Amino acid sequence: MVRLKPKEKKVKPVMVIGGGIAGIQASLDLAEAGVPVILVEKKPSIGGVMAALDKNFPTLDCSICIEAPKMSEVMQNKNITVKTLTEVIGVSGRAGNFKVKVREKARYVTDACTRCDECVKVCPEIRANEFDYGLGFRKAIYTPFQQAEPSPYVIDIDACLNNPPNYMPCNRCLTACLPQAIDFMQEPYREVEIDVSSIILATGFDMLDASILEEYNYGRHPDILTSIEYERMLNSAGPTEGHIVRPSNHDHPEKIAFILCVGSRDQRYAFYCSRVCCMYSIKEAYQTIDHGVKDVTVLYMDIRAYGKGFDEFHARTKKEGVKYIRGRPSEIRVDGDKPVVVY
Numbered sequence: 001m002v003r004l005k006p007k008e009k010k011v012k013p014v015m016v017i018g019g020g021i022a023g024i025q026a027s028l029d030l031a032e033a034g035v036p037v038i039l040v041e042k043k044p045s046i047g048g049v050m051a052a053l054d055k056n057f058p059t060l061d062c063s064i065c066i067e068a069p070k071m072s073e074v075m076q077n078k079n080i081t082v083k084t085l086t087e088v089i090g091v092s093g094r095a096g097n098f099k100v101k102v103r104e105k106a107r108y109v110t111d112a113c114t115r116c117d118e119c120v121k122v123c124p125e126i127r128a129n130e131f132d133y134g135l136g137f138r139k140a141i142y143t144p145f146q147q148a149e150p151s152p153y154v155i156d157i158d159a160c161l162n163n164p165p166n167y168m169p170c171n172r173c174l175t176a177c178l179p180q181a182i183d184f185m186q187e188p189y190r191e192v193e194i195d196v197s198s199i200i201l202a203t204g205f206d207m208l209d210a211s212i213l214e215e216y217n218y219g220r221h222p223d224i225l226t227s228i229e230y231e232r233m234l235n236s237a238g239p240t241e242g243h244i245v246r247p248s249n250h251d252h253p254e255k256i257a258f259i260l261c262v263g264s265r266d267q268r269y270a271f272y273c274s275r276v277c278c279m280y281s282i283k284e285a286y287q288t289i290d291h292g293v294k295d296v297t298v299l300y301m302d303i304r305a306y307g308k309g310f311d312e313f314h315a316r317t318k319k320e321g322v323k324y325i326r327g328r329p330s331e332i333r334v335d336g337d338k339p340v341v342v343y
């Protein structure tokens with residue numbers, strides 16, 4: 001009897017949805033195991049929230065310095081196909097055999113882009129930069145951040161003056177771009193169906209809209225910030241180049257209070273613990289003292305420093321002079337020029 005050699009089976013790819021640090025690491029691990037990966041990210045760059053952070057607790061390592069090498073590894077790995085500006089619009093099939101329909105938005109800038117920034121200098125359209133959570137600005141043609149991957153710039157077509165009906169096309173970027181990387185002829189959308197064996201959801205988390213807690217007056221006084229906005233302020237590549245300032249007048253503040261559990265462990269919004277605000281507030285309070293702000297207070301329900309080195313980091317922060325007060329503020333008053341925390 002002749003035994004036939006089994007045909008070498010082609011491994012179907014796995015789709016990873018979400019290009020934050022979780023999706024990046026999952027893609028790298030799968031690729032290393034020989035599995036082809038399709039990494040889908042809705043934003044212009046992979047990186048997720050970690051790319052926006054300044055330092056990481058508890059070691060205070062630079063966040064993007066850890067993540068950027070992984071981002072470029074993803075881009076260079078032959079087993080990984082990265083699709084940015086892409087969202088899943090439908091899934092059918094069953095485990096081992098899914099058909100995923102995705103919609104890809106045009107970037108309008110090709111791989112010929114050298115990131116020279118000449119287009120940005122001439123673009124007249126300014127918008128709030130989503131990557132700075134609205135604290136900074138960008139142009140209609142932009143790159144979300146220096147280490148963005150894929151590296152070509154991107155055009156926000158809704159903000160661009162060439163967006164139809166363009167009776168008077170702008171084309172300033174087109175003229176400024178010497179490598180001719182700008183291509184307004186790209187189809188605005190492309191729908192593709194992809195066969196995959198499995199799907200990993202790594203879509204991360206969304207920030208709570210803090211303005212729904214009316215008692216805290218977020219959005220009604222510029223000096224009341226969310227933690228992620230403050231994180232961008234601490235970042236030397238951020239909108240204030242790492243300087244802690246009051247957005248209302250650009251003065252250096254003398255007194256800063258951090259309020260924990262905003263919206264979480266609260267029956268009105270999220271009844272659960274976020275598991276991160278204790279630790280990132282310890283980090284941000286430590287950095288605030290390090291920046292020379294003398295009076296730093298953290299108002300907390302209880303400090304959940306549960307990981308390796310976390311409790312020691314909390315103790316170190318207290319030793320540096322951060323005051324901890326157990327209490328949940330009832331209100332932030334905004335009647336004067338400075339917000340007043342009532343607890």
Ligand SMILES: Cc1cc2nc3c(=O)[nH]c(=O)nc-3n(C[C@H](O)[C@H](O)[C@H](O)COP(=O)(O)OP(=O)(O)OC[C@H]3O[C@@H](n4cnc5c(N)ncnc54)[C@H](O)[C@@H]3O)c2cc1C
Pocket residue numbers: 017018019020021022023040041042043046047048049050053055056057058086087088202203204205227228231276280283
């Ligand atoms: C202020 C602040 C400070 C922090 N500091 C630290 C710290 O010092 N140390 C630490 O360890 N952790 C810290 N964290 C927590 C850390 O940021 C997160 O745990 C981590 O970034 C989560 O990564 P992720 O990949 O799961 O999610 P994300 O970073 O949220 O990434 C998810 C990605 O999925 C994409 N996505 C979402 N939906 C879709 C969709 N439908 N289709 C395609 N793509 C989609 C998103 O655009 C995003 O890029 C901090 C968090 C905050 C808010």
Ligand code: SF4
Pocket residue numbers: 109112113114115116117118119120153176177178179180181182
């Ligand atoms: S699009 Fe052109 S002008 Fe703009 S950064 Fe890229 S190469 Fe430079």
Ligand code: SF4
Pocket residue numbers: 119122123124125140141155159160161162170171172173174
């Ligand atoms: S064509 Fe659009 S992206 Fe280019 S410079 Fe004009 S407004 Fe900016």
